[in-house]
Amino acid sequence: MVQHLTNAFKMIRIQEMNKLNRHSGEEAKKYRRLKRFWRLSQKDYSCLSSESKYYPLFDRYISAQDIALELANYSPVLGSLSSCVESLKTDSFRLLLFSFLIRVLRWF
Incomplete structure (x- = not known):
């Protein structure tokens, strides 16, 4: 899932750069x-x-x-897309962690 997000972000970034x-x-x-x-x-x-x-x-x-x-x-598309991808990455990570914890708890 993260790979698909990264590839989609890359394609949109390239489209914006070509403009x-x-x-x-x-x-x-x-x-x-x-x-x-x-x-x-x-x-x-x-x-x-944060070091300059x-x-x-x-x-x-x-x-x-x-x-x-x-x-x-530089582009409103890139700004909104980067924040959207970041939130989706953290949400998908939390979902994976939650499913892993449920599987671990089933063993006990």
Whole structure:
């Protein structure tokens, strides 16, 4: 289930990236940032580092949490999709854990 969510997120991210003009100034920066930091948008926000580092693509000191927020703001579709996928991942994990606990309790 998580694999299907990840693949669907990847396909939509690529569609959104293809809408950007790769050769103009600001849109080219957004494209390169999405291409390089796409993994951050799939991680849980609380697991990302809050320590600021210098990233040349952003031309400033920025934390991984801030990068994930900025990437989500590039497109309303990406922002809503990343929060939806994250909630579905945690819900599916809880469901799997609950079913595992029920199976363990049946043994006793």
